[in-house]
Amino acid sequence: MIKSLSTxxxxxxxxxxEEEQQLFCNARPKQYEPYPIxxxxxxxxxxxxxxxxxxxxxxxxxAIELRPLMTARFDxxxxxxxxxxxxxxxxxxxxxxxxxxxxxxxxxxSYEQMQGPKFVIALGICPVNGGMYFDSYNTINQFDxxxxxxxxxxxxxxxPEVLVAGIVELQKKIKQGRCDGAxxxxxxFDWYKANQKKVIKNWDMPDxxx
Amino acid sequence: MLERxxxxxxxxxxxxxxxxxxxxxxxxxxxxxxxxxxRDREGYTHLNFMTVIDYIEDGIFTIVxxxxxxxxxxxxxxxxxxxxxxxxxxxxxxxxxxxxxxxRELREAYGIRFPGSPRLDEDFVLEGWDQIPPMRREFDTxxxxxxxxxxxEGRSSEExxxxxKVNLYPNRGGDEQ
Amino acid sequence: MTHSTGHSASLDFPQPEPLDLSSGxxxxxxxxxQHPGITGNMSLELTLCGDEIVExxxxxxxxxxxxxxxxxxxxxxxxxxxxxxxxxxxxTFNEYLYAQAIEELSGIEVPERAVWLRTxxxxxxRLASFLMWIGGLSGAFGQYTVPNxxxxxxxxxxxxxxxxxxxxxxxxxxxxxxxxxxLPDGFEQRAREIMDSTxxxxxxxxxxxxxxxxxxxxxKGLGIITPDMIDPYGIVGPNARACGFARDLRKDEPxxxxxxxxxxxxxxxxxxxxxxxxxxLQETRQSISLIRQCLDNAPTDGPFQADMPNxxxxxxxxxxxxxxxxxxxxxxxxxxxxxxxxYIRRVHVRGPSYTHAIAVMERLAVGTNIADIAGLMVSxxxxxxxxxR
Numbered sequence: 052m053i054k055s056l057s058t059x060x061x062x063x064x065x066x067x068x069e070e071e072q073q074l075f076c077n078a079r080p081k082q083y084e085p086y087p088i089x090x091x092x093x094x095x096x097x098x099x100x101x102x103x104x105x106x107x108x109x110x111x112x113x114a115i116e117l118r119p120l121m122t123a124r125f126d127x128x129x130x131x132x133x134x135x136x137x138x139x140x141x142x143x144x145x146x147x148x149x150x151x152x153x154x155x156x157x158x159x160x161s162y163e164q165m166q167g168p169k170f171v172i173a174l175g176i177c178p179v180n181g182g183m184y185f186d187s188y189n190t191i192n193q194f195d196x197x198x199x200x201x202x203x204x205x206x207x208x209x210x211p212e213v214l215v216a217g218i219v220e221l222q223k224k225i226k227q228g229r230c231d232g233a234x235x236x237x238x239x240f241d242w243y244k245a246n247q248k249k250v251i252k253n254w255d256m257p258d259x260x261x
Numbered sequence: 262m263l264e265r266x267x268x269x270x271x272x273x274x275x276x277x278x279x280x281x282x283x284x285x286x287x288x289x290x291x292x293x294x295x296x297x298x299x300r301d302r303e304g305y306t307h308l309n310f311m312t313v314i315d316y317i318e319d320g321i322f323t324i325v326x327x328x329x330x331x332x333x334x335x336x337x338x339x340x341x342x343x344x345x346x347x348x349x350x351x352x353x354x355x356x357x358x359x360x361x362x363x364x365r366e367l368r369e370a371y372g373i374r375f376p377g378s379p380r381l382d383e384d385f386v387l388e389g390w391d392q393i394p395p396m397r398r399e400f401d402t403x404x405x406x407x408x409x410x411x412x413x414e415g416r417s418s419e420e421x422x423x424x425x426k427v428n429l430y431p432n433r434g435g436d437e438q
Numbered sequence: 439m440t441h442s443t444g445h446s447a448s449l450d451f452p453q454p455e456p457l458d459l460s461s462g463x464x465x466x467x468x469x470x471x472q473h474p475g476i477t478g479n480m481s482l483e484l485t486l487c488g489d490e491i492v493e494x495x496x497x498x499x500x501x502x503x504x505x506x507x508x509x510x511x512x513x514x515x516x517x518x519x520x521x522x523x524x525x526x527x528x529x530t531f532n533e534y535l536y537a538q539a540i541e542e543l544s545g546i547e548v549p550e551r552a553v554w555l556r557t558x559x560x561x562x563x564r565l566a567s568f569l570m571w572i573g574g575l576s577g578a579f580g581q582y583t584v585p586n587x588x589x590x591x592x593x594x595x596x597x598x599x600x601x602x603x604x605x606x607x608x609x610x611x612x613x614x615x616x617x618x619x620x621l622p623d624g625f626e627q628r629a630r631e632i633m634d635s636t637x638x639x640x641x642x643x644x645x646x647x648x649x650x651x652x653x654x655x656x657x658k659g660l661g662i663i664t665p666d667m668i669d670p671y672g673i674v675g676p677n678a679r680a681c682g683f684a685r686d687l688r689k690d691e692p693x694x695x696x697x698x699x700x701x702x703x704x705x706x707x708x709x710x711x712x713x714x715x716x717x718x719l720q721e722t723r724q725s726i727s728l729i730r731q732c733l734d735n736a737p738t739d740g741p742f743q744a745d746m747p748n749x750x751x752x753x754x755x756x757x758x759x760x761x762x763x764x765x766x767x768x769x770x771x772x773x774x775x776x777x778x779x780x781y782i783r784r785v786h787v788r789g790p791s792y793t794h795a796i797a798v799m800e801r802l803a804v805g806t807n808i809a810d811i812a813g814l815m816v817s818x819x820x821x822x823x824x825x826x827r
Contacts, residue, residue: 108472109479111501112526112823115607118570119596122589136474153388154471154479154500161472180413183519186403186511187504188395189387192410208607250409253389278759279542281691306669309760312786314775325786327760327773334691336760358670358801359793386499386826395507402507421516422750 062258075257082237083167085228092228099142099168100225101131103218106141108161110154113147113174116208125211130218138164143221146200148207149177149190155197156251162198163260169233170201170225172217174209182207196246199232262303270295274340284338292341293351296326300356305330305337311353311363313371317398320345322373326353343373352378370396463487467808471500475578475812478526478822480795482815486808494803496796502826509785514540514614515749517782522608524787525824527570530563531765532787533612535772538693539761540614543776544754546744552616554736557695559602559611560763561728565636566595567766568722571819575715576647578812579656584647591639594632601625616743626733633726640723648716657711661802661814664709671801672793675768677818680717681709687764699731711817718766718819753780767791767819789824796825 061077086092109117120127121134135141138161150158162171176182178194185192194200201224204217224230236243240259248254266272266285272295274286287295299305309327316323326339343350352375354361362385364375369385372394384390393400457464470481479500485493505524509517521536522529534556541548548556569592573585596606601622603611611618647653668678678685686703688696704720706713746752756778762771771788799818806814 106472107474110471111479112523112607114478115526118573118585118589119593122573123586124590124593134474138472149503151500151502153386153502156388157471157500180416181406181410183523184503184508185412185416186406187508188392188400188402188405188409189502189504190410192406193413196411210606251389252391278757282760284758307674308672309762309769309771310773310786310788310792312773312784314784325773327771327788331685331690338758338760357672358667359672359797362792362796384499386502388499395504398510402504403511425750 064257066254067257071257076259076261077257078259078261080163080237080240080259080261082234093226096226096228100222103130103132103143103170103221104135104141105132105143105145106138106161106165107134107136108138108144108158109147110150110158111146111148111174111177113145113208116211116214117145117147120211120214125215127215127218130215130222132218138162139166141165142169144169144171146171146173146178146194148175149182149184150194151189152191152250153189155191155247156256159198159247159251160256160260167233168225168230170221170230171198171232172202172204172221173200174204174214175207176205177207179203191250197243197250199235199243201230201232266295266298270298278338281334282336282338284340286340286342289341289343289351292326292339293353293356296328296339296353297356299328299337303330304332305335307331308357308360309336311360311367313367313373313396315345315371315396315398317345322348322371324350324367324373347372347374349374349376352376354378370394372397457485457493459485464492469811470497475815477574477795477815477820480822480825482799482803482811484803484808484811489808491803491806491808491811494800496799498796498822498825500826501823505827506785506787509782511781513749513780514752514754514782518610518613522610523823524827525765525770525789525821526607527821528563528567528765529608530559530612531763531770532772533610534560534694535761535763535770536774537612537614538763539759539772539774540754540776542759542761543757543774544747546615546746548616549741549744551620551737551740552742552744553695554732555617555621555742556612557699558729558732558736559599559609559617560694561725561732562595562598562602564766565722565725565729566592566599568718568725569595569636571718571766571816572643572647572715572722575711575813575816576653578816579653581647581650581653584643587639587643591632591636594635598625598629598632601628613743615746616741618743620742621736621738629729629733633729637723637726640719640726644719648712648719654712656810657715657813657817658708660711660806660810661817662708662710663798663802667798667801671798673768673798674790675764675766675819676704676714676717676721677768677794677798679704680706680714682707687762687769691762693761693763695732695735698735699728701728711813714817714819721766751780753778754782762788765790767794767821770824787824787827789821789827791820791822792825794818795820795822 060079064072064077181192184190202221270291272285272287276284305328307329309329311326314323321342324341328337361378364378365385367373368381465486467484470476471479481497483495484491521532524532569588573588576584603609663681684703684705689703701724704717706717754776758775760773762769768790773786775784777783
């Protein structure tokens with residue numbers, strides 16, 4: 052049975068039926084608290100930075116350059132990067148360019164299922180301001196209104212070399228403890244949710260997918 | 262063959278667009294029998310695609326069926342005009358096992374109904390769509406995108422013609438052909 | 439009619455029996471969009487009885503960018519940046535067909551050299567796409583050596599593209615009236631070296647993958663397309679050729695320089711996943727041979743672009759046309775209607791995956807094992823972006 056929580060800690064889950072509401076946790080997500088000793092936190096960040104596991108979800112055209120990146124020629128394994136099939140095991144979400152509304156729903160769901168600490172890389176110009184699909188009725192224009200982005204990589208397509216450079220940059224940021232996207236998401240949770248619900252009209256999933 | 266079609270099905274507007282591609286027009290009621298005849302008797306067994314052209318000025322949708330004959334390498338583009346405002350179209354899902362997907366797409370993109378076509382009302386590419394069918398010409402995708410998704414500050418665009426005239430070639434007095 | 443495909447009788451659309459999901463006998467399972475065993479971003483809604491699939495529904499639209507709508511809003515030349523993004527792994531076919539369609543409508547003659555360069559570009563694209571596909575199929579059946587080889591070699595082909603066009607994925611090389619540039623110095627020799635090494639690689643792949651017992655046992659007899667399915671389902675390309683239908687647009691209705699090239703249509707008779715894969719392996723070899731012929735025959739000097747009207751005022755005469763080309767999956771087509779203005783009236787892109795991934799997949803998946811569904815999906819060679827556009 053779900054532990055009963057005080058009302059300010061719970062989510063409404065209004066999109067679910069009553070039966071489904073019993074199945075999903077309705078607790079509000081909590082921010083990540085760093086270790087009290089700085090050296091321990093630094094060590095943890097060093098470890099995180101060197102085992103970035105990418106979620107295998109090709110959300111857009113950017114996915115095409117992830118294959119050369121992961122295989123023999125560019126071999127991202129050198130940087131501790133590996134592909135994982137499930138969000139539960141991955142720590143990096145690569146947004147492959149534009150996100151259509153239908154995909155955005157799946158992106159949110161997969162992102163929330165990822166265990167922290169988690170990071171988001173967005174490829175190309177489309178997540179920044181819509182890119183060449185700025186006038187399309189089905190692609191969103193500003194990705195960071197819906198999910199926090201830790202790093203943008205430029206190019207259409209971003210070349211594997213620039214992806215490698217981006218990964219190195221992300222590692223640097225993580226080691227310095229500057230990748231706080233997941234915390235920002237929790238901090239501004241209601242703002243993000245309101246934005247998400249504004250574009251996703253058939254919201255039939257829990258407010259936070261544990 | 263085309264004379265026979267003209268005689269039996271009242272086919273009009275026969276145009277040879279290029280060698281191996283002919284367009285013709287037929288009335289809505291004769292469409293299904295004409296297509297069936299072409300498929301069974303004349304060897305036009307391959308449905309390349311079906312689509313719709315939106316002539317908003319005339320208030321019509323032109324439905325286009327592209328049929329191909331592999332034996333004599335000939336393609337027919339069959340045009341059917343229907344009214345724009347909620348008029349049904351004859352379904353051809355029983356002639357080709359792939360036709361229902363096109364009809365499902367057209368129902369979603371233009372709002373044309375094909376009675377009898379399977380799974381017609383399921384979402385095809387959109388999800389939770391709450392506006393008029395998006396491919397209709399009166400739907401302004403830019404305006405919708407601005408309202409729904411917003412734009413980041415700082416995005417600017419130039420009209421290429423003006424930009425060339427004013428900024429790139431100011432001395433040439435424009436870019437006359 | 440040479441091909442009797444059972445069209446005399448009316449085709450009854452298979453209406454599946456409604457399944458009683460509450461009986462506890464069936465399990466509903468979504469494969470995709472977030473799933474490693476799926477081609478690109480799409481999903482299958484599977485209903486299972488044990489590990490056998492009793493119903494499959496394809497869901498597409500995760501990559502819908504409304505290209506056909508966007509192209510109606512852009513001038514003819516602005517569309518060039520957009521068209522190549524329709525099919526991500528094979529952008530060149532979009533460029534070629536779009537250029538070809540508006541050249542036909544406005545009566546522009548393409549110079550000889552550009553014709554050859556276009557042919558070379560298209561064949562290189564086919565080669566790159568096939569290499570990625572072979573890796574994908576092998577990965578779907580659980581072998582991860584071949585993907586590493588093929589993707590590295592595909593990268594060498596992409597290097598050639600970079601030399602030729604300046605970009606790896608989206609080339610925007612074929613423009614109306616011709617191509618953007620000639621071949622750089624030394625390109626021919628480097629291309630030949632890469633063709634040689636790729637040819638050697640294909641021998642290795644045949645040994646490691648196609649003679650492998652695991653691959654053979656799993657793919658033989660999987661997803662058989664019967665000859666009477668070909669026309670009702672509109673199956674084209676290698677999927678139809680593996681079924682014995684020698685239909686190849688490059689041979690049947692030659693475009694570009696294909697009538698001057700020497701090749702045979704690859705066919706097979708088994709029409710299962712193995713036979714489709716083998717057909718594609720042979721077509722990869724054919725592509726290499728065609729690239730070599732292109733390099734031999736392409737003129738090295740002369741104009742590569744025709745005189746064009748000012749693109750800012752470019753009005754294409756009213757009319758309509760349908761052009762098609764043989765991409766790796768079969769007939770890829772562009773239907774363009776112009777109303778004489780500066781903007782396109784209507785464009786319809788016919789991607790071969792449209793029917794392969796939806797109607798055919800839903801039919802073939804029934805009765806297969808859940809473990810084979812990824813292999814079946816890849817063996818049909820579908821790219822989701824060209825379905826929903």
